[in-house]
Amino acid sequence: MIAGFFFLIFFTEENNNGNCGYNDVVKFLNLKKDNDKYTLTRPVKNYNTVTEVLHLMKVFGILDMVKTEQIFISYIWVFLRWKNEHISWNPKEFCGLESITIPTELLWMPDLIIEEMTEKDKATTNPFLTIYSNGNVSFRNDHVVVSTCKMNVYKFPFDSQSCNLSFKSMTHTPREINLKTLENDKVITRWSKDLIETQDEWEFLDITVNNQTSDLDRFQSMLVYTITMKRRSVLYIANFILPILFFLILDLVSFLISDSGGEKLSFKVTVLLAVTVMQLILNDILPSSSDKVPLIALYCIGVFTLMMLSLLESILVMHLIDKDSATQNNKTDGDQSLSE
Amino acid sequence: MIAGFFFLIFFTEENNNGNCGYNDVVKFLNLKKDNDKYTLTRPVKNYNTVTEVLHLMKVFGILDMVKTEQIFISYIWVFLRWKNEHISWNPKEFCGLESITIPTELLWMPDLIIEEMTEKDKATTNPFLTIYSNGNVSFRNDHVVVSTCKMNVYKFPFDSQSCNLSFKSMTHTPREINLKTLENDKVITRWSKDLIETQDEWEFLDITVNNQTSDLDRFQSMLVYTITMKRRSVLYIANFILPILFFLILDLVSFLISDSGGEKLSFKVTVLLAVTVMQLILNDILPSSSDKVPLIALYCIGVFTLMMLSLLESILVMHLIDKDSATQNNKTDGDQSLSE
Amino acid sequence: MIAGFFFLIFFTEENNNGNCGYNDVVKFLNLKKDNDKYTLTRPVKNYNTVTEVLHLMKVFGILDMVKTEQIFISYIWVFLRWKNEHISWNPKEFCGLESITIPTELLWMPDLIIEEMTEKDKATTNPFLTIYSNGNVSFRNDHVVVSTCKMNVYKFPFDSQSCNLSFKSMTHTPREINLKTLENDKVITRWSKDLIETQDEWEFLDITVNNQTSDLDRFQSMLVYTITMKRRSVLYIANFILPILFFLILDLVSFLISDSGGEKLSFKVTVLLAVTVMQLILNDILPSSSDKVPLIALYCIGVFTLMMLSLLESILVMHLIDKDSATQNNKTDGDQSLSE
Amino acid sequence: MIAGFFFLIFFTEENNNGNCGYNDVVKFLNLKKDNDKYTLTRPVKNYNTVTEVLHLMKVFGILDMVKTEQIFISYIWVFLRWKNEHISWNPKEFCGLESITIPTELLWMPDLIIEEMTEKDKATTNPFLTIYSNGNVSFRNDHVVVSTCKMNVYKFPFDSQSCNLSFKSMTHTPREINLKTLENDKVITRWSKDLIETQDEWEFLDITVNNQTSDLDRFQSMLVYTITMKRRSVLYIANFILPILFFLILDLVSFLISDSGGEKLSFKVTVLLAVTVMQLILNDILPSSSDKVPLIALYCIGVFTLMMLSLLESILVMHLIDKDSATQNNKTDGDQSLSE
């Protein structure tokens, strides 16, 4: 009796707010940390109902692109919305309250992953999601994604690269979870262009979205975002390509130096040494992964070969001149001895 | 009955302290690890009440600034204060106790993040917050923030950089959480100047605070702190700019060397080789991200070009002298044969 | 009474779905986060029953292979299936529902590890597994595996490497957990060849599977996948082997330069210097772990020795010529003085 | 009744040990994982009681000191002791048991942090603490501390550095937690000298302890340990300072080479090139953070300038000799033509 009395008092005090608090809805829905109904299984009343997950991704930054390990690091923003059939309330009964923000651990969430991701998400995970009175659940989150990206460095440093981020459910089949994008390519590209601040050495071009099924199992619905970027090559030109070109010009001009003295050879071999030092830089900046030799390595090897050939030619010419003068000397000597 | 008796004894024993312990308030408020009322939702009685979060940031240290990846690492101290409407007690009933320090997991906390942050906080998180008898909650914490920062390295190494740290709620709209700064720019700058110990190669200039709305969703209230720093360029001058200038002077002075011997060419090409070795350092210290070629690369390329041109000129002059002397010799020979 | 009445209402409302929800099966099986029956021990009714774990691995990517530390980083996809004797339901009673996807923490899982793994899995762990009405449990997961791999770099950069990934239970004996592969070598190799996107500098050749017992304890059933790869050597040839060959040719051709002037020595020693600079690259790319000197180091040392010997020979020849001409001069002087 | 009977049996069986087990005290104190009395608040009966925390730190190793980022990594051992007023038992009633080791999560612990710490503790945290019958609690733990340290590298590599480790409570005021050191400077220094095994390139000198209040808030009691170290400079001398000195000597001695031939210039410029190569090492070992140019950079720049000036002088002298001989030649020519 007394307990009931206190309960009444408590109830009354709580109701002073007129059911306008978040806690009222939470109590109505019986949301608790250990309520297995909300957390264990996909929130549908009939298992044949497909959970449609609306998905939106914006690229916030291109943080890095590690050539040598074919790694692409991006900073993205993801928005998800799906229907939870266990959630529903009448906003009118709660002072018009239409949405509540609650901790994510209270509800089931789709097990979306990015197939290309090779490291755990480095960004802080959003601890909250928002539920709406009609049962919709929305979740927005930032991700720093370290993903693999097959790069083609043949045209380095004048190359463009396309990297995929493939969102899919880890376990659920398309009959359970179906992924759909909220917006089309153009809108996403425009938004991302506005947002992107840091692009490292890469210039963001565009994003496209495709609905596919996973190659791995052919079991999951998959949303593939393809990000296309262009490398900014201006520094590679200034630091590597131009100096080597300069050395090539020097080598060519060195043909003007007379063959008689030793300075021509010494000049040419020093220029060759300078190109060798530049190759230390090439070894630093070039990925080692490609099947074909990149054009820049060919360029370097080409300059190298040209300079070596010109050196060989110089040595040969000098050798011939030497021999010639030797025979001439001999002849002259012969002539002299003859004339004598 | 017996249970009640023991309860009485227990109650009496506890009350020996005269309600002066923290536990008394904790019991009064019914604070527990599994009390969903305190942890699940924003602590307002009417959902239309906005939670005002007062915010203060001091910069404790500028740890690093990674040019090549446009990353800014800072060590900051953050103070937050907001109102929890579920908390309130009369200090007089508890021996004048006005504040308690309790574990953070007992209460809802605003989901503030730093938009630019690309790695999880590396500092130890404060496990405690403080509640006051009037319902105020205060929380202070240290953060080691790894954030992206768009740098302009055009004037490197004489550049200044401004990096933003944008605090915002991850999920809550401005009608739910409203961020305000506790102090103005001047006070924060002064405090930070006093505090900053390690500044790496950067000299801290000032901080400004701005209230904005997020670019990402236009949904969240955002507090943008802008930290401005100046690079200490003295070592770059000593290690890179001066030596290259020296080499340029050497190259110019080398015009005094007579063109006849081979030593002029050999001298100049060795100086060029030394500049090439310096370019290994440039490749090390220069970010590869910029759109425009930085001045220092232009400087390096300029010196390079000047030295190459002077080399070309030398070769040409030597070639012409050679030719000239050859024709003179021919002429002399002709004269001689003529005179003979 | 009233409680019972509400319960009835609740029960009726729930049953409106006709037992077609996942929650109905979950309740039937009494699956809860704290149900020790499901989580504490191996899910067999008689302890003599062996739990057969069917295992399948596909290689999704070869991320890196750190020569200097003998580390192999791969991105794999693993599928497991085993029998849980505590789980069983009649699909007909639940509208034909045959499988449910539930959080992994609800059930016991085999404690499989990869013996060679030296860092914690970096990929996001799948939070869900699937249970079937006949008691089968299936679990699929991605792993980024950092494993040790004994490499033989003798033939570097023309080497092939074989790395093992040995799956085994950490604690259970073969009488408790027995590992079996689902498919044979050919199928796994074909699948992996289709899947592999990034191969870094490595070309994937094939996978083989073997059933072994662990070397460590001889206690556990073990499934050893051996991945064989071939290094793509084209860039090493272009960047290192070719330039050094060029320098060797230059050194050999330099014998054509006349011994009289000083340019021959100066030329040869500069070429030697260039090879020394190349050795900086070798120091960068070569692992320091091997017992035998790798062929490439022998190649480098060989070229070095040849060039040094040719230099010594040149110096000797020049010395002899000098001496010869000196004695000749002496003789001539003697002749002259004699003739005088 | 039957339950009671079983309970009696159980009770009897337990008491066979005569209250000599740890579990008896644990039960007496009602220590449980969810006992909020022990974990939520500072363990005092009256909130005005200050909790005195006795603190002791020994340095176990100086692991690293990253010059370029001003980071100091140390391995320390910390001992804490404080009073928990809720804990007390009579050892006589429990067979003389005076202390128990229990998991740390059962009790409140002071929220001590190290102010300079910029990364989470890397060492394994001690999961146990020890409680004594008089209410004392002691906790010992190892920490690998990554902390910032303002270094002065002006005298590099002959510098000494002092790094602070400031222990303080994150939230509690001096009226709540008061830090005191258990031992004086001398004892700590002596202990640490005995313990330190790895010192990297640093020689440990001494530790001093000071009681301060935090600069950050002026709210917390703080214990500042200052560790002083001396750099071992022997390798820097051997690898960098000596070779550069050698080059300077070579350059000075080169004045003995006759100005006539080209070899003097070529010699000097090659020595200058060697110093340029050494500058690659300087760029590697020198921190970029300082305000003043370090002495070693001045040394390097000084040598550089000296060598350049000597080169300029040589060129000038050669030029003047050339000119002189040219005019002399002209004169001689004039004389000859005159004499003719």
Added chain:
Amino acid sequence: MIAGFFFLIFFTEENNNGNCGYNDVVKFLNLKKDNDKYTLTRPVKNYNTVTEVLHLMKVFGILDMVKTEQIFISYIWVFLRWKNEHISWNPKEFCGLESITIPTELLWMPDLIIEEMTEKDKATTNPFLTIYSNGNVSFRNDHVVVSTCKMNVYKFPFDSQSCNLSFKSMTHTPREINLKTLENDKVITRWSKDLIETQDEWEFLDITVNNQTSDLDRFQSMLVYTITMKRRSVLYIANFILPILFFLILDLVSFLISDSGGEKLSFKVTVLLAVTVMQLILNDILPSSSDKVPLIALYCIGVFTLMMLSLLESILVMHLIDKDSATQNNKTDGDQSLSE
């Protein structure tokens, strides 16, 4: 009544297995995740009983040894066995079941750490331990241990190193936990030799075990495993020592070059330049921590000094020859003028 009836049915169904399941023993022992009896304190009935922990370690791999930071990374396998006095059952009552594998969180475990460990264990932790009917508990686990190791690099690269791994309890005194090794040195060495696959550049020699008390507190029982290894120096010889020796030979042979021309000086200074380039490699491979200069640095400095002295001598000789010929010329001139 009805509840009881269902319970009977349930009970019967469960007993169909005849008490042969693991769950039967788990229920008998009342093992649960929140059973404080098993997890809170050392599992002895009388607190005076010492818990003897039998310990066995095998080295599975030597992963890395970072010279510059004195870090030793090993991959080890550890086996522990101790007595839990609260656990005991009669196997006969459970179909002969003698051991069960259960999650580690159900039981107290000794708080063993490795004193030298400076980073958290990187390997996956074993989630299961095995309990036996007589109360024995066994636990096996893999560890990737990053530990400090005082290295003596005086003889580098021909050095051997001994690294300790000291296992001890963090909190318990020898009267509480006593560590004993299961096998002697020989057996452990033999096992480890069989197991070790990757040894990086190190050749494993042997392991010894010692029982000590901790230096840190003199409070804990400690088991010190000492691992002795030998560095494989073959690559250091090929890449560094041989080339420098070659350069020294070249320098010595250069005395054969005639002093008259400038080529001798130019040759010698270029060889010196090549040694300077090699010093870049030395700076890379040599630890900076030692008190004494390592032999290899002395070797390098020695070669350097020799080459410099030989250069100085050459310059001096050339200078004297020059002077001599000048005075001779003067004399000759004098003679000539005299004779005229």
